[in-house]
Amino acid sequence: MKRAYNFNAGPSALPLAVLQRAQQELLDFRGTGMSVMELSHRSKEYDEVHNRAKQLLKELMNIPDTHDVLFLQGGASLQFSMVPMNFLTDGRVGNYVLTGAWSEKALKEAKKVGETHIAASSKEENYAYIPANESIQLSEEAAYLHITSNNTIFGTQWNEFPDADTDLIADMSSDILSREIDVAKFALIYAGAQKNLGPSGVTVAIIRTDLLERIPENLPTMLDYRTYSTSNSLYNTPPTFAIYMLSLVLEWVKEQGGVGVIEKRNQEKAGVIYAAIDESDGFYAPHAKKDSRSLMNITFTLPNEEVTKRFLAEAKERGFVGLAGHRSVGGCRASVYNAVPLEACEALAQFMKEFPKYFG
Amino acid sequence: MKRAYNFNAGPSALPLAVLQRAQQELLDFRGTGMSVMELSHRSKEYDEVHNRAKQLLKELMNIPDTHDVLFLQGGASLQFSMVPMNFLTDGRVGNYVLTGAWSEKALKEAKKVGETHIAASSKEENYAYIPANESIQLSEEAAYLHITSNNTIFGTQWNEFPDADTDLIADMSSDILSREIDVAKFALIYAGAQKNLGPSGVTVAIIRTDLLERIPENLPTMLDYRTYSTSNSLYNTPPTFAIYMLSLVLEWVKEQGGVGVIEKRNQEKAGVIYAAIDESDGFYAPHAKKDSRSLMNITFTLPNEEVTKRFLAEAKERGFVGLAGHRSVGGCRASVYNAVPLEACEALAQFMKEFPKYFG
Numbered sequence: 001m002k003r004a005y006n007f008n009a010g011p012s013a014l015p016l017a018v019l020q021r022a023q024q025e026l027l028d029f030r031g032t033g034m035s036v037m038e039l040s041h042r043s044k045e046y047d048e049v050h051n052r053a054k055q056l057l058k059e060l061m062n063i064p065d066t067h068d069v070l071f072l073q074g075g076a077s078l079q080f081s082m083v084p085m086n087f088l089t090d091g092r093v094g095n096y097v098l099t100g101a102w103s104e105k106a107l108k109e110a111k112k113v114g115e116t117h118i119a120a121s122s123k124e125e126n127y128a129y130i131p132a133n134e135s136i137q138l139s140e141e142a143a144y145l146h147i148t149s150n151n152t153i154f155g156t157q158w159n160e161f162p163d164a165d166t167d168l169i170a171d172m173s174s175d176i177l178s179r180e181i182d183v184a185k186f187a188l189i190y191a192g193a194q195k196n197l198g199p200s201g202v203t204v205a206i207i208r209t210d211l212l213e214r215i216p217e218n219l220p221t222m223l224d225y226r227t228y229s230t231s232n233s234l235y236n237t238p239p240t241f242a243i244y245m246l247s248l249v250l251e252w253v254k255e256q257g258g259v260g261v262i263e264k265r266n267q268e269k270a271g272v273i274y275a276a277i278d279e280s281d282g283f284y285a286p287h288a289k290k291d292s293r294s295l296m297n298i299t300f301t302l303p304n305e306e307v308t309k310r311f312l313a314e315a316k317e318r319g320f321v322g323l324a325g326h327r328s329v330g331g332c333r334a335s336v337y338n339a340v341p342l343e344a345c346e347a348l349a350q351f352m353k354e355f356p357k358y359f360g
Numbered sequence: 361m362k363r364a365y366n367f368n369a370g371p372s373a374l375p376l377a378v379l380q381r382a383q384q385e386l387l388d389f390r391g392t393g394m395s396v397m398e399l400s401h402r403s404k405e406y407d408e409v410h411n412r413a414k415q416l417l418k419e420l421m422n423i424p425d426t427h428d429v430l431f432l433q434g435g436a437s438l439q440f441s442m443v444p445m446n447f448l449t450d451g452r453v454g455n456y457v458l459t460g461a462w463s464e465k466a467l468k469e470a471k472k473v474g475e476t477h478i479a480a481s482s483k484e485e486n487y488a489y490i491p492a493n494e495s496i497q498l499s500e501e502a503a504y505l506h507i508t509s510n511n512t513i514f515g516t517q518w519n520e521f522p523d524a525d526t527d528l529i530a531d532m533s534s535d536i537l538s539r540e541i542d543v544a545k546f547a548l549i550y551a552g553a554q555k556n557l558g559p560s561g562v563t564v565a566i567i568r569t570d571l572l573e574r575i576p577e578n579l580p581t582m583l584d585y586r587t588y589s590t591s592n593s594l595y596n597t598p599p600t601f602a603i604y605m606l607s608l609v610l611e612w613v614k615e616q617g618g619v620g621v622i623e624k625r626n627q628e629k630a631g632v633i634y635a636a637i638d639e640s641d642g643f644y645a646p647h648a649k650k651d652s653r654s655l656m657n658i659t660f661t662l663p664n665e666e667v668t669k670r671f672l673a674e675a676k677e678r679g680f681v682g683l684a685g686h687r688s689v690g691g692c693r694a695s696v697y698n699a700v701p702l703e704a705c706e707a708l709a710q711f712m713k714e715f716p717k718y719f720g
Contacts, residue, residue: 002393003393003394004392004393004394006393006394006398008398008399008400008403009400010400010597011397011398011399011400011401011597011600012398012400013394013398014395014397014398016387019386019387019395019397020387022386023383023386023387026379026382026383026386027376027379027380027383032364032681033362033363033364033366033679033681034363034364034366034373034681035374035379037371037374037379037559037560037605038366038368038371038372038373038374039368039371040368040369040370040371040372040682041371041560043368073433073434073435073438073561073599074433074434074438074582075433075582075596075597076596077581077582077595077596078433078434078580078582080580080581080582081580081581081582081583085580105581108581109580109581112578112579112580192597194597199397199599199600199601200397200401200597200598200599200600200601201433201561201562201599201600201601201602202561218472219472220438220440220441220445220469220472221437221440221441221465221468221469222434222435222437222438222440222441223441235437236435236436236437237370237371237435237552237554237560238560239433239559239560239561239599239602240371240559240560240561241559241560241561241601241602242561242599242601242602245397245601319393321392321393321394322400
């Protein structure tokens with residue numbers, strides 16, 4: 001079997017060792033005579049998986065005791081609605097920094113619930129940068145400040161998080177666990193799993209528990225964060241297999257040496273591809289401004305559409321997958337999440353160096 | 361490897377052949393060099409999986425062209441809220457038949473959204489039966505009539521569905537695909553997958569498309585059925601692995617000969633266990649009345665708590681899993697969904713015959 005060079009934006013590459021372990025125990029989970037998918041979510045065996053995933057995330061991200069870890073469904077897109085339904089209360093104002101399509105969607109859902117305010121935006125430059133922290137202007141009566149820590153489509157990433165004078169909420173779907181962060185700065189972090197955490201189908205939320213007291217009564221049970229907090233995310237049947245895969249990915253991160261080691265590796269991985277861009281004499285044009293470059297999604301355009309097509313066709317031939325850019329930016333995008341090996345990045349950089357000579 | 365006799369109420373047994381196929385292609389999905397979990401949800405390869413699952417469900421359940429198949433997340437519990445948010449509109453009344461804990465939960469969520477009415481209930485007899493169709497009394501201005509086709513906890517099941525003078529909506533989580541039904545009778549059917557359809561993490565909805573026109577504007581995008589219908593359930597990243605497993609389970613049902621064959625097998629399977637109850641001279645007391653017995657969940661009590669404990673301990677020794685009853689009924693429950701083989705039911709019936717002699 002030859003592994004593809006998988007640069008998908010999500011769902012995306014998983015560590016080979018994780019897939020191998022899942023395969024090995026797929027029919028008989030640790031001597032139960034059942035697949036992990038066949039376990040009751042109320043069984044001792046599943047409980048261990050569930051709690052191990054939670055505990056590993058706490059350990060790897062240094063989550064303080066002030067915060068709880070929840071497992072939800074529906075992806076970040078459902079969080080776009082849950083955040084305002086739970087916290088845009090008492091006539092206060094939801095503050096949003098717009099850094100791409102996903103923050104726009106988050107804002108759109110909040111508008112359905114209450115009053116909102118755009119605290120900063122880089123829309124006028126097609127989201128090529130992250131607004132400086134000094135430029136963020138909160139409204140009066142801010143309920144929270146919502147940011148998107150990494151912008152999958154535009155290839156930008158926050159370097160330093162704002163010290164906002166309100167609760168900071170972050171959609172970290174595409175860079176959670178890719179670098180060390182200070183969780184205490186955040187009131188709420190949420191992330192769909194399908195980039196750095198596991199397969200699609202589970203959403204992780206890390207919530208400062210005093211926020212739970214602010215939630216209005218009478219929300220739909222499944223849209224109330226308290227439901228997950230008070231039941232250990234076991235109010236109804238959770239996506240057990242996705243959480244099992246999450247637990248294996250987290251074990252893998254721990255085995256690699258933790259988030260600090262992963263972060264260094266991510267810098268090296270993205271570094272070789274950005275170098276190929278920067279040393280191409282303008283053949284590859286980066287979309288993101290230098291100080292806002294993402295270590296997760298590397299976006300660049302080629303001289304024209306014809307050359308881009310040829311690049312993608314030739315890349316496909318060589319086993320590179322997922323390099324087509326999103327239509328909002330055009331060109332190409334290489335997503336290099338935690339599980340993408342350095343070797344794949346080096347192979348891509350090599351190909352990027354050769355391509356202009358032979359096909360450019 | 362010895363397979364457990366898996367009588368879990370859900371998540372529950374999956375067909376061995378399905379697990380074997382998933383295991384075999386877990387590292388390399390059909391020559392892509394990627395796991396199915398690593399495929400982009402926008403790729404041709406995943407698209408085939410997604411559409412195949414949809415098409416197989418249409419074929420196996422004879423779903424008419426008036427209805428669309430949607431894949432959602434959040435389990436039946438989120439549907440309890442989505443149904444009234446989408447359809448309890450214009451001051452009309454949500455009608456509910458109460459046949460157990462799950463219908464009660466559905467009603468509770470509807471009450472948060474609009475006016476409701478209990479059209480029939482068997483609560484006064486601890487939900488031991490399904491109310492007769494003649495006893496159902498609709499309110500004025502009914503928006504819909506909601507029923508729970510099979511009651512996992514109490515072990516009851518609707519035999520004949522009511523010809524209501526309003527749109528019929530059914531939670532079929534625990535008996536979808538277990539018997540032939542006339543989908544045209546229903547405005548909306550929904551089901552969490554983790555009993556007869558696959559692993560937990562995906563919810564199937566079958567909706568008559570004219571209902572979509574009735575949905576109010578400005579619902580949260582992820583809670584609006586139109587979002588799923590207009591995007592082929594690909595508005596955001598779906599739970600791709602769960603849908604893949606669903607497609608394999610549906611292929612398996614087709615290979616078995618379809619739902620009709622499965623239904624006969626389910627009658628035989630439940631039959632041997634009910635026979636063990638009925639021939640026990642009252643040692644095993646069935647909870648459900650005879651005409652309301654479920655073919656999916658068989659509930660019975662033993663003479664006392666002490667004997668029940670001994671039964672469960674002895675059963676565990678022999679490799680039977682998941683037989684403890686829910687606390688609302690006590691005693692035991694054997695869940696015999698589609699993937700539980702006849703052999704497991706026969707082994708349980710045999711054990712039930714022997715137990716009173718040696719331990720009773």
